[in-house]
Amino acid sequence: MAEERIDLVPGTLEMLVLKALQPGALHGYAVARRIRQMSDDVLTVEEGSLYPALHRMARRGLIEAEWGRSEANRRAKFYRLTRDGNARLGEHVVQWDRVSTAVTRVLAAEWRTA
């Protein structure tokens, strides 16, 4: 199963993190797990790059962090989507839709031979 997993398309980590946080606050580990689950175990987040991304997004005001208690009653840092983050997610979705549609068109094109 692990062989079927693929790394994220470059530039999509922010979009996927924002989407994972849309239902509610999650700690970093749960964000990675949710992305994996939402993609039916196809996409894996490189965990080493997840935390710098989370901190960067928090600095930019797309998400906000707050310490809380995990399901194992351990102190954990939870991230929550902000209004700006929600708007940014909308922009990402529109852009991704355009890109994926364009790529699909390119791949579906048939070459006519003389």
Place this chain on the structure above:
Amino acid sequence: MRVLDALRIYRRPPDSRPIAEVDADIREELAFHIDARERELIAAGTSPRDAARLACTCLGDVDHVFADCREIELGERNMLQRINFALTLVALLMLGVFLWRAEDGRAQTLNGFGAIEAELASLRTTVITPRVPVQQEAPIGGVTQPDPLSYLESPPPHGDPKSAVYVLGKVAHPGRFRWSKDLTLTKLIALCGDFQEFANRSSVRIIRTSSEGRVIIHVNVDDVLSGELPQIKLQRGDQIYVPESFF
């Protein structure tokens, strides 16, 4: 839009917490991740020993991840601190220079004008005898040259102080010079044997007295020489003061 997007990094003010607290937060967050990973591996059937080993590698180089997060959290603050420090240093330096120049200018004004008046008084009462060209020893080759300085000082202004101009300060040969209609400031400086070292060429003062009072004109001689300012014709009785400057 990209510019605005880039500026979003400044939306949240720099973290003002102590650095140790920021570091501890990042370490605790990463430790939580490793711990959660270990729990999940154990729950999936991995032995605790293997789970601990695998969990430690899930983040890759933890120190690197920590350093990245730390740079994001504190980088902006460090940069602002460096900018603040540099600006403070520059401001203090500028203040120091300003105060020093102001004090220097005040001293020059207080001492300078007193000295100017005293020198002028002595110049007005001194009868300058024209220099007789000094015959220099004939150099090898046999050609005799007159002393170039003999042309620098004009003859006495025929007893009328108003037909003279006066040069004081940091020039090679300060003194009283005969005024003529085509006498300009730069010509007069040349007659004085040029500026001395540390002469403030950018703030040469022409002190002009008329029936309406005394006017002080500051002239940047370099601007005149470069053509940015027109030649300045001198008037009878003008007093030229070349101050000193170490800049």
